[in-house]
Amino acid sequence: MQWLTEQILAHVEGLPEGTPVAAKGLLHLGNRAAVDQALSRLTERGRLIRAGRGVYLRPIKSRFGTRAPSVEQAVEALASQRGEVIVPNGAAAANALGLTTQVPARSVYLTSGRSRTMSLGKQVVELRHAPRWQLTLANRPAGEAVRALAWLGPEKAGEALETLKRRMPPAAFGELVAAAPQLPTWLAQSVSKAAHG
Numbered sequence: 445m446q447w448l449t450e451q452i453l454a455h456v457e458g459l460p461e462g463t464p465v466a467a468k469g470l471l472h473l474g475n476r477a478a479v480d481q482a483l484s485r486l487t488e489r490g491r492l493i494r495a496g497r498g499v500y501l502r503p504i505k506s507r508f509g510t511r512a513p514s515v516e517q518a519v520e521a522l523a524s525q526r527g528e529v530i531v532p533n534g535a536a537a538a539n540a541l542g543l544t545t546q547v548p549a550r551s552v553y554l555t556s557g558r559s560r561t562m563s564l565g566k567q568v569v570e571l572r573h574a575p576r577w578q579l580t581l582a583n584r585p586a587g588e589a590v591r592a593l594a595w596l597g598p599e600k601a602g603e604a605l606e607t608l609k610r611r612m613p614p615a616a617f618g619e620l621v622a623a624a625p626q627l628p629t630w631l632a633q634s635v636s637k638a639a640h641g
Contacts, residue, residue: 448474449482453491456502462513463521467498495522496562512565515551519562519569528557529579530571534595537588542611543596543604554578554591577626585612586619590627598630605638 451473456465470479483500486492492500493512501518503510512518523530531537533552538544551567554574562569578594581587589608593601609617621639624632 448478449485452479452482453486456486456492456500459502461502461504462517463502464495464518464525465492465500465502466525467500493563493565495564496560499562501564512567515564515567515569518564519553519571522562523555526557528555529582530555530557531579531582531587531591533572534578534591534593538592538595538604541585541588541592541608543592543607577628580623580626581619584619585616586623589616589620590623590631593631593634598634601631601634602637605634606641609638 452465452470455470455473459465465483467476467479467483470483473479474482483492483494487494487500490503490510493503495501495518499522501513504513513521519530522528530553532540533548533554535544535546535548535552539547551569553569553571555571556576556579557571557573559573560571562571578591579587580590589612593604596604608620612620617639621635624635624639627635
């Protein structure tokens with residue numbers, strides 16, 4: 445068992461900091477029960493952080509001690525590992541675009557995968573399943589605008605779109621207009637009105 449723990453630790457330490465490690469990805473080293481037990485032991489010793497069911501992260505070491513990876517780093521790595529689209533929620537997008545001064549108190553991300561929570565040290569990150577249209581243009585400014593507008597709702601979308609039209613580069617706003625057919629009717633109408641208004 446000690447050999448398996450050392451093998452897993454050697455594997456994890458060969459990965460970039462913050463990279464999630466899934467128990468399923470270590471089955472070449474031993475059976476599932478043994479791998480789970482070794483991961484649990486490494487977590488108890490502080491060598492790994494349990495982020496969620498079957499997902500572990502290597503803590504980041506600095507001269508000030510060890511800490512959990514940043515939320516952005518962990519979410520990005522999880523998305524690439526699981527093949528999911530994971531993006532900040534509408535409140536965070538609206539704040540980033542200057543459409544609201546509200547700063548989200550919790551870390552909430554939208555995902556193409558199932559809804560779940562992830563723990564990064566003392567911080568809990570909520571992953572909420574979202575419809576495909578909210579994940580469109582995932583890491584692009586136009587996609588951020590889609591999520592912000594969805595969060596603001598039909599009552600505030602028109603005014604927000606006028607602001608976005610002034611602030612966004614024409615190419616990014618054009619991308620938003622081009623994505624209108626993928627959006628719900630209320631939002632597609634607001635985008636079309638803003639584009640031709």
